[in-house]
Amino acid sequence: MSIQPPTPLGCALANAVRGVRDEVGRSDAPVVVITPYEANATLARQQLALAGSFIRVDFLTPERMLQALARRCLLEQKLRRPPSGWLTATIITLLHELARAGQLQAQIKTLSQPGWLPSLARAVETLELAGVEADQLRRTEAPGYADRLAVLAELLRGVEHQRAVDRLYSSTDLTNIAMEELEHGRSPWSAAVILGDRLLAPQTYDVIRAWNRDHPHVEVCPEPWHNLEPAPSGLRSTVHASEPVVVQLARGTLLAELAQGLFSAPTRALEHDNSxxxxxxxxxxxxxxxxxxxxxxxxxxxxxxxxxxxxxxxxxxxxxxxxxxxxxxxxxxxxxxPPLSTTPAARFLLSCLELADGGDTVPAWYDLLRLPGLRLGPALSPTVTTGRGRWRRILARCGAVCDTQTIIGAVQTWAAELPDDDTHESDPDRDAATNLVRALQALHATFLLFSKAAPLGAHARRWIELLRRWWTPSPDLAQLTGLLRGWGPPGVGCSVSPPEALAQLRHDLQTSAALKxxxxxxxxxxxxxxxxxxxxxxxxxxxxxxxxxxxxxxxxxxxxxxxxxxxxxxxxxxxxxxxxxxxxxxxxxxxxxxxxxxxxxxxxxxxxxxxxxxxxxxxxxxxxxxxxxxxxxxxxxxxxxxxxxSGSRAESWSPNPEHAISSLEHQIASTVATPRSSLARLASQDSTRRLLGLQRALDSDIATSWTGKLSPGLLPTPGLDGSPLDPRKIAKLIANPGAFLVEEVLEIRRPATLRGHFDPLRPAFRDQLFLSALEDALDAPGPTHAAFEAAWESAIERWRRHRGDIISDETLALLRGLRQQRFSKLERLGVLPNGAREVVRGPVVEGLPWQIEARVGWRQGPLLTGLLLQKPAKKQFASSAPELVLAAMVQPGVSNIYAVDIDANWIEGDLPFESSTLARRLTLATRCITQLNCWPWGHEHALRLSSEHDLGYRSGECEAPPPRKPT
Missing domain, CATH: 3.40.50.300 (P-loop containing nucleotide triphosphate hydrolases)
Structure with missing residues (x-):
């Protein structure tokens, strides 16, 4: 790579270094270039290197300069820099001590909240940098802020004491030592170059100004900085009377004129160019x-x-x-x-600590186990990830919702209850459950080490060991490890609880950027x-x-x-x-x-x-x-x-293909700019040619190789061959053939629901529990009331077996009272179904292949009664209770249907009307599948792609759509 020519800034820095060395009288005199921030120092070093070869030139920030001045004495006195987070941990301990002492209860209770701690630490640091002492705050009269100053004074006193215990230096100590070094004439540098400006802490300002008073120095001032006033108590304000070296661009461009005249009174209009x-x-x-x-x-x-x-x-x-x-x-x-908290390594660490802190719910465990960077294989064994795709279903079906030990026991019980007669189905599930338990136990054993209070450095060391074992090495892991090492050695600082350490970690991750x-x-x-x-x-x-x-x-x-x-x-x-x-x-x-x-x-x-x-x-x-x-x-x-x-809201692509910022945008821009040649180019590629053919035949009523429609001859459809189906599946086919295609034909299932908590008083849970127990009681021999109580108690015990959130006695008594009140009302009104619930099987509509097989409703002569959660409206059985209507349609002799809900509401249905409605809709759905090769969507669905394929299904008319007109 060719070496770039020096820039005006590099030449100005070189001239400034040579100038101060000339004042010192030595061509190799050590020089320090003071910049506001670390990034400025790195860039300035690069610019100086392009302008010539220089040795013994340091690039430091003001704080780094003070540390370099005081380095020798700090080592002799064995004083260390306070680690990151040390001040916050100390303030947490001091607030606890003040709360135990009963001082300023109202203020301490507020300031102890996690959101206040960073602001409180920043305020204490600001006062320390200004040289404010605790006694000064106690004597200060500030109407309306007396309590606040009292708290800050106690914190300043406690921080100073803890700093002495941990052998750490304060900003005042650093300033005093640096001043002593200057008084004795000890300095690593003979001259200085100052570049840029920013606010300085009062003590830092005093040291640098004192150093500049005794040493040659010069300011390098890029345009338009020469038009700005120095910051009060800032870096440029430390410069004593001297002419700055102004960095000037080559004149003749608008940019150079702008840099020269910015932040000053405008004098004349500038000639425009593209700079x-x-x-x-x-x-x-x-x-x-x-x-x-x-x-x-x-x-x-x-x-x-x-x-x-x-x-x-x-x-x-x-x-x-x-x-x-x-x-x-x-x-x-x-x-x-973005914040470091958004990186995968940080999300993993936060998930682990939240689980260790009591957030060990089923969704939290699954979110942790599915992280791509989790090293289960290297940490445990290569076979532990076998069956990992089944873990969600196992966790959803095991019955537990929280508490790690309860979840482990529930998974083990679920695996033990698997049938042994079908080894092809049970063995993979059992192996997956075994591996899941191994992973949960290993991770949980690691989390138990995080339960003790310790200094931040000790917490950080434990967390680093966790990351080394369980997370894949990556750049974000290295950055996270560096942040944790900044918390210092394990024995420095006050002990904080794991939740308080977690709060500090969240704050540091949110305020630290993920750099690359x-x-x-x-x-x-x-x-x-x-x-x-x-x-x-x-x-x-x-x-x-x-x-x-x-x-x-x-x-x-x-x-x-x-x-x-x-x-x-x-x-x-x-x-x-x-x-x-x-x-x-x-x-x-x-x-x-x-x-x-x-x-x-x-x-x-x-x-x-x-x-x-x-x-x-x-x-x-x-x-x-x-x-x-x-x-x-x-x-x-x-x-x-x-x-x-620049840019357009109407067109998200550039009109010029050369300015495209993605391959898709380039393709769109090329097609818009040159349609004919772009179309030929698309047709020459296999993948895009297929898409072109599909687009032309998207709404065609003629089945071709481009239509993308599904033929029953190519795709086996359950029930179309005459095999019996559950009435709920037939009802799904009638209401929404598209959903039937996704869930029953293609067998695309929604992921199992993972629950992290459960409210036993939730109406949906209470109603379903009551309905299931009542159905079992009506089918059981003997008195209905006793059978119902036994079925309900059995169901609630099964539900409670693997629940971390065990129902209290008061809640259980309330559930029993609500159950008894509802059952008594059903008995008193005499609306409970009579008869037997038998398995029925038969064709639904003559001439159609669909058959059902199920136990639906209780039959007593020509009457079929269904027990529902909520009774349907008048003439709405076909949409609200289609399973009951279908069961009545396949049973000869049934002429009437009743629906009773669990709140003792009942309604009589019009069986001829409801059955004719379902027969017509089922005939329509069958015609769509077998003749038109389409699966219309009757209503919204998670996987519904487009409303173009409704084909009038909602209105009951299904006709072939007109072909799409060419554009």
Whole structure:
């Protein structure tokens, strides 16, 4: 790969390093380049390397610089940096101590909630960085905030004590040690170069300013940073009087003029060229497709991959952009990403910890066992995954809903009750159940190790061992392991309970981004605005430039609101910035975007929010850009006149096939652009040629090889050969032939329902339990009442056998009372069916092949009575109780039907009318299947594809559809 020429920023850094070394008087004097963030340091190092060979140049953030200054003394005193999460764990312990002591009960109860802990830790850290001590807060008078300051003072005191116990250094300790090193003239560097700006903690600001006072230093200022005021107590404010090195682009382009004049009063209109583009896209999702097109055009234009930067103000739609890039196989380094909690490894760890924390329900276990990265085979044995596809059905049928031991016992009981006479069916199920129990037992034994309270580092070590054993190695696993190692060694910090450690893990996973790639890779850079500082990119593409995203709306801290900050600043003479002053940070972010671009800048704002369908207001930074371009203060109307419309809501593909971002979009764009040649190209390919033939014959009434319709001669249909069927299947065929095709012919079943909890007082459960027990009692010899009570008690005991949520005695007594009340009403009104329920078999309609075989209804002479959950309406037996009507149709001598529900409501049916209705519908369904080779959908269904194939079935008329007209 050829070496790229130096950039203006690289040359400016090189000149700055040489200049400060000249002041020192040594050409090899050690120099530190101070940048706001780590990514800025990496990019600046790359730019300096392109401008020449330099040794003994360090690139550090302000915090890293302080740690380097104090490193020797910290090692001598054996002080360590506080691990991640240590402060939160300490605050949790302190809140428990305050609650036990009975202090500030109302405040402690609120602040102990999980959502408040991160804000509380952030407030304590802010006060520590400002040098505020506990005694100062106790003496501060702040009307309306006395209780809050009392809690914060106790937390500051406790945190300071725990830090001394754990031999950790505070920000004050670090500052004091660094100042002592400066007083003794000990510094690893002789000069400094400052690049960029951001707010600094007061103590950090004091150290860097003191260091700059005693050492040569210079500021490198990319345009348009020279037009911005230094941040108060910021990095640029530490610079003493010296001329900055301004990074200037080659004049003569609109981009260079924009960088020079941005954030200053407009003077003249600038001449437009293609170096700056203001784009407006339909919505925030289609905007990312247009971003991808701009990146592809840049790559085709020969721009090196690492000289292309895509800027996202936040991670709201980063997954959409990542999918576009992965589909096109565009290499990219992602310095912004979705939360780490969305990665497979994090989901696995969270699932395990939630199961260990008492969420061990059947759905939770199945979700864990079906994760693709779960290493059951390597962790246990290669054969343990045999029958894994049967585990859902086993868990659904075992009867348990929660509690791991109960679930294991239920699965073992279910396997033991399998019949032994059919080895072909029982052995695979038994083997699958055995393997399921082995997996559950092994994982549950591992989870038992997580039940004890321990420091965060100890929790992290246990979780890392879990991940190493049970999860497939992957990049997201490495990132998750790195996050857990950041919690420190096992013996440091206060002990927290497993639920509290889980809450801290959730917070860390949500606030950490899933990143991919390195800045050293030859790839497109996808990053946040401030990360561009220190880099030089030929093409910079910025998306999401709307109010609320870029710039972001500042918000007050829930623990330290602006009113309290002002009172603390006045009382303690400190400088805590209120939220409204943080808007300057957004200006610096946009300055980093413009300053990092060298050739082409593309700024985009979406018109609407796709999900909410609400209009979006363009960013004020776009107005600032438009004002610089026009030479006067621009309005939103002026901005719309400058913006280039990119993308379309009406057509989701590009009109130019060369700008397509997927193979499907390329095919669509090519077909629209050149229909005849595209049609010939489609017809030349086997797969697309079949689709063309199917499309032409989709609605044809003539059965051909292209129609895609199913012929009974090719597809065996149950019952069409005269074999008896259950009346429920015949009823399904009559109501919805499409559903009959899916469920009975193709045998496509819906996944079994997994329940994590169950309410025994749910009406549907109570009604079905009552109906089943009543049917068994009516068929049993002897008194009905005694048989009913025995059947009901037997059913409830079977239901309770493997239930973790065992019914309380009060609930069981309530169920018995409701059962007795309902049965007494049925007996008192005398509506219980009489007679016997016998197996009936016979043809349903003369001339049709369908037959039924079942026990439906109780017959007494010419009367057939059915027991239902709810009685049908008048003349609605055919739709509400079709099984009862079908049973009456196949029994000679039955002339009347009755329906009784479990609430003692009854109705008499019109058997001639209902039977004629079912006969007509069954004849119609049979004609559709045997003559038209179609399966119309009578009503909605989960697998219903299109309403075009109803063919008038709902209205009772089934005719061949007209052929589709060519377009």
């Amino acid at each position: 700056v583009t203001l784009a407006r896209t339909p919505d925030d999702v289609r905007e990312l497709a247009e971003v991808t097109r701009v990146v592809l055009d840049a790559i085709r234009g020969g721009v090196p991959l690492d000289r292309i930067a895509v800027v996202l103000p936040d991670a709201e739609h980063v997954v959409v952009l990542r999918e576009h890039f992965e589909r096109l196989e565009v290499p990219a380094t992602w310095l912004i990403g 790639g390195r800045l050293a890779d030859p790839a497109v850079r996808v990053m946040t605005p401030m990360n561009l500082l220190g880099g030089a990119f030929e093409v910079v593409v910025v998306s999401g430039m709307t109010e609320g995203r870029f710039p972001r709306r500042p918000g007050e801290d829930p623990i330290l609101p602006d009113e309290l900050l002002e009172q603390l600043n006045a009382s303690l003479r400190i400088d805590l910035l209120p939220s409204h002053k943080l808007r300057d940070y957004e200006i610096r972010r946009f300055g980093a975007v413009v300053g990092a671009c060298t050739k082409q800048l593309w700024l985009s704002s979406p018109a609407t929010d796709l999900l909410d369908a609400r209009p979006l207001l363009s960013s004020v930074f776009l107005l600032e850009t438009a004002s610089t371009l026009l030479g006067r203060r621009a309005t939103y109307a002026d901005l719309r006149g400058l913006q280039l419309r």
